[in-house]
Amino acid sequence: MFFLIRRLAVLVGTLVIASFVVFLIPYLTPGDPVRKILRGRVSDLNVDPVTLENLRRSYGLDRPLLTQFWDWLVKALRGDLGLSYTRRSPVTEMIGSALGVTTVLAITSLLIALVAALLFGSLAAVKRGRPTDTAITSITQGFVAIPEYWLAPVLILVFALQLGALPSAGWRGPESLVLPCLTLALRPMSYFTQVTRASMIDVLESPHITAARARGLTFGATMIRHGLRNALLPVITLFSVWLAGLLGGSVVVEVIFSIPGMGRLLYESVINNDIPTIQAGVISLVGLAVLITTLTDMGYTLINPTVRAAHVSA
Amino acid sequence: MKRSLPLRPSALICSALLTLTACGTFENNDSTAGADQNVVISLQFSPRSNYALETDDALLLSQIGCLETLLTYDNKAGALKPLLATKWTQSNPTTWDFTLRENVKFQDGTGLTADAVVQGLKHVLAVEAPPRAFNKTVVSSITALDGSTVRITTPKPSALLPFRLASANTGILAPAAYTSSGIKPIGHCTGPYKPVSEATGQSISMERNTTYWGGQVPLAKVEARFIAEGATRATQVQTGESQIALGIPATSVAALKSDKDLVVSETFTPRTTGLYFNNSRAPFNKAALRKAVQAALDLNAIAKSVYNNGAEPAIGPFSPTEPWAPKGMRPVAQNLDQAKALLAEAGYAPGKLKLTLLAYTERPEFADLATVIQANLKAIGIEVKVKSSDYAGIEPQLLSGDYDLTLLSRNHLVDIADPNGFLSSDYTCDGGFNISHFCDPAIDKKIASANALADATERNAVYAEVARYLEENAVTVFGVHEQTLAAYRAGVKGFTDDPLARYAITTAVTVAKQ
Numbered sequence: 080m081f082f083l084i085r086r087l088a089v090l091v092g093t094l095v096i097a098s099f100v101v102f103l104i105p106y107l108t109p110g111d112p113v114r115k116i117l118r119g120r121v122s123d124l125n126v127d128p129v130t131l132e133n134l135r136r137s138y139g140l141d142r143p144l145l146t147q148f149w150d151w152l153v154k155a156l157r158g159d160l161g162l163s164y165t166r167r168s169p170v171t172e173m174i175g176s177a178l179g180v181t182t183v184l185a186i187t188s189l190l191i192a193l194v195a196a197l198l199f200g201s202l203a204a205v206k207r208g209r210p211t212d213t214a215i216t217s218i219t220q221g222f223v224a225i226p227e228y229w230l231a232p233v234l235i236l237v238f239a240l241q242l243g244a245l246p247s248a249g250w251r252g253p254e255s256l257v258l259p260c261l262t263l264a265l266r267p268m269s270y271f272t273q274v275t276r277a278s279m280i281d282v283l284e285s286p287h288i289t290a291a292r293a294r295g296l297t298f299g300a301t302m303i304r305h306g307l308r309n310a311l312l313p314v315i316t317l318f319s320v321w322l323a324g325l326l327g328g329s330v331v332v333e334v335i336f337s338i339p340g341m342g343r344l345l346y347e348s349v350i351n352n353d354i355p356t357i358q359a360g361v362i363s364l365v366g367l368a369v370l371i372t373t374l375t376d377m378g379y380t381l382i383n384p385t386v387r388a389a390h391v392s393a
Numbered sequence: 394m395k396r397s398l399p400l401r402p403s404a405l406i407c408s409a410l411l412t413l414t415a416c417g418t419f420e421n422n423d424s425t426a427g428a429d430q431n432v433v434i435s436l437q438f439s440p441r442s443n444y445a446l447e448t449d450d451a452l453l454l455s456q457i458g459c460l461e462t463l464l465t466y467d468n469k470a471g472a473l474k475p476l477l478a479t480k481w482t483q484s485n486p487t488t489w490d491f492t493l494r495e496n497v498k499f500q501d502g503t504g505l506t507a508d509a510v511v512q513g514l515k516h517v518l519a520v521e522a523p524p525r526a527f528n529k530t531v532v533s534s535i536t537a538l539d540g541s542t543v544r545i546t547t548p549k550p551s552a553l554l555p556f557r558l559a560s561a562n563t564g565i566l567a568p569a570a571y572t573s574s575g576i577k578p579i580g581h582c583t584g585p586y587k588p589v590s591e592a593t594g595q596s597i598s599m600e601r602n603t604t605y606w607g608g609q610v611p612l613a614k615v616e617a618r619f620i621a622e623g624a625t626r627a628t629q630v631q632t633g634e635s636q637i638a639l640g641i642p643a644t645s646v647a648a649l650k651s652d653k654d655l656v657v658s659e660t661f662t663p664r665t666t667g668l669y670f671n672n673s674r675a676p677f678n679k680a681a682l683r684k685a686v687q688a689a690l691d692l693n694a695i696a697k698s699v700y701n702n703g704a705e706p707a708i709g710p711f712s713p714t715e716p717w718a719p720k721g722m723r724p725v726a727q728n729l730d731q732a733k734a735l736l737a738e739a740g741y742a743p744g745k746l747k748l749t750l751l752a753y754t755e756r757p758e759f760a761d762l763a764t765v766i767q768a769n770l771k772a773i774g775i776e777v778k779v780k781s782s783d784y785a786g787i788e789p790q791l792l793s794g795d796y797d798l799t800l801l802s803r804n805h806l807v808d809i810a811d812p813n814g815f816l817s818s819d820y821t822c823d824g825g826f827n828i829s830h831f832c833d834p835a836i837d838k839k840i841a842s843a844n845a846l847a848d849a850t851e852r853n854a855v856y857a858e859v860a861r862y863l864e865e866n867a868v869t870v871f872g873v874h875e876q877t878l879a880a881y882r883a884g885v886k887g888f889t890d891d892p893l894a895r896y897a898i899t900t901a902v903t904v905a906k907q
Binding site: 110111121127128137165176239247334339343344347 | 441442443445447448449521522523524525528530575592593594595596618619620621622624625628629631632634782783784785786788789803804807808818819825826
């Protein structure tokens with residue numbers, strides 16, 4: 080219980096600090112925020128000074144910074160995160176919609192990565208020191224270095240342009256998930272595979288595996304019941320870290336594949352200086368990241384009794 | 394004894410994927426690609442301002458065949474043409490009357506009336522940030538004289554008011570479109586295509602407007618996809634997912650041109666990139682030095698290498714195809730000897746002048762352009778340091794005049810299809826965007842006089858004279874006239890890449906059976 084309360088306090092504190100930092104960003108970067116807002120709406124660089132001042136007053140940007148922050152915070156606590164300066168719709172709706180898309184993208188990618196990693200990581204561990212292990216280890220280490228901005232166009236070139244098998248962009252059904260998910264899954268898959276391999280090697284060398292085999296369990300059953308279960312712990316940690324990261328949206332993948340997720344929303348908001356959307360978006364992501372970390376820690380305590388004991392004694 | 398696993402991994406993963414797929418919102422519009430008389434177009438910009446007509450969203454609504462204006466500017470003819478208004482007359486120097494076309498219906502079935510037009514135009518005047526094309530500094534009043542005549546008055550004599558009524562910002566929607574929560578274009582346009590559904594930020598789907606005042610509409614369905622990434626738009630038209638793609642990046646042109654099923658169109662835009670000087674202070678208050686820089690630059694090499702031939706060396710602020718471009722002008726050719734002589738005339742020995750060139754990062758080509766300029770100026774003994782930042786970062790310096798040299802890309806028809814607004818804002822003493830900090834009362838007088846000239850030939854002659862002055866005095870070194878690139882499938886007929894970005898899907902666009 081104390082653990083949960085402490086975690087909640089961390090969540091609230093982090094959100095308040097993050098919101099203030101995010102609030103300051105538009106004022107710390109050079110240029111007039113109101114001019115930036117207008118440039119998000121029209122391509123005309125010439126702006127009427129009267130219009131500028133009207134807009135500044137209309138958005139309350141002529142008030143002291145702390146007053147603006149306090150107003151925003153009070154409204155945010157009531158669940159009102161304001162209207163987008165450019166789209167002029169409630170930012171909560173925009174973020175809800177974008178977050179839904181990114182969640183699908185992130186979890187699907189990570190599940191693909193996880194399944195592949197468990198398979199290849201276990202195989203490499205079982206075949207430790209043999210050519211299969213060397214091949215899996217080398218290839219996954221190579222994959223880590225492949226950037227998304229290179230991989231995405233290559234996948235489009237092969238699967239959309241040459242083979243005509245998959246759509247090159249858009250968000251129009253399960254088939255449009257394939258290429259972006261493969262792009263996003265490659266790097267976590269590589270990390271997961273390496274961690275799975277290392278964990279599995281540790282587990283396979285432990286006495287309880289020998290004992291299980293001695294009790295007559297088949298190799299496969301031993302691997303699944305004792306090996307994978309224990310090896311999963313570090314992979315789950317890594318999964319949650321990646322999940323928190325991917326929920327922030329992958330700007331590169333979402334822009335290249337024209338996916339209306341969080342990455343693209345935040346990217347466009349920054350370009351258009353859409354302060355309410357930037358603030359709400361970053362706060363949501365910080366909140367989600369802290370929440371996921373908390374849930375992971377809780378999951379840890381459920382899986383591993385020694386962690387639970389440590390929390391209790393703390 | 395063997396114990397079965399409580400959840401098989403495969404079942405777990407499948408159910409997770411199904412659940413995820415169900416909770417994510419996919420756009421479920423059927424693709425219209427490949428079907429007879431249906432077209433998918435990939436656009437570079439998405440609606441960013443909830444279709445507010447005072448913003449660039451109005452251009453988008455016009456591009457997709459939804460929004461129409463009272464008049465239209467025919468780029469080829471260089472003249473205004475009727476659209477929702479059939480006649481426009483200037484009853485006195487500050488009063489214009491527009492006669493509306495009869496039997497025009499909005500897509501919600503209501504009729505186009507003078508009251509509806511007045512309401513629409515007044516809405517644009519009243520918004521918090523009215524467009525430069527149509528605001529209270531250029532319009533005094535809008536009234537309905539009768540059911541089919543709208544009277545608009547101006548604070549000063551203006552021959553250019555009809556051009557303002559050809560700006561997409563003055564597009565007319567049915568009264569029901571103007572709601573307290575913003576503009577609702579679906580079902581409220583007068584154009585040939587009727588928006589029926591929208592996937593926010595992704596696409597908008599349209600159907601033929603069967604009651605269109607302009608007669609039969611050829612395409613049954615149109616889907617406009619908003620794809621920000623240029624290479625992805627190029628891929629869409631290559632794969633056939635789109636039939637038309639706008640804003641093709643120069644890097645994709647070679648691949649597209651090699652595909653016999655595709656057509657690539659290259660059109661001059663009213664956009665000129667130049668090297669802007671701060672004319673108000675030393676060292677560039679000396680014309681000889683400005684001309685030295687002008688003579689040092691190799692514009693041909695810039696157009697070829699930096700722009701991959703997607704631009705032409707500039708002859709001034711306006712490209713040679715525009716009716717207001719001065720006749721007989723040629724780009725200034727690189728002449729290093731002449732440049733060195735001019736540098737000496739300005740009083741600077743080689744190696745004595747050290748300058749900072751500002752370049753903004755929103756235009757990726759500026760990095761290369763700045764490097765070429767740096768090398769060109771080094772050849773005559775001017776040392777240039779390049780400072781890059783986003784535009785917002787350098788704008789305060791540009792506006793306050795705290796700089797020497799900057800790169801700038803300017804669209805000179807961004808408000809109306811006449812360069813008066815551009816010349817007034819950029820090259821008059823009190824201009825709102827006088828980045829050059831150039832001031833010559835004689836030029837101010839000329840530009841102001843053009844505003845009242847009803848005859849387009851006379852007006853264009855004034856603009857040409859000003860353009861010639863700016864080029865010959867090197868007020869700015871106009872570098873290149875930029876081109877816009879579009880690609881479309883060979884089966885598409887009647888498509889024109891509009892240099893003013895107002896039209897894409899028109900009644901002229903058809904697609905052959907595939």
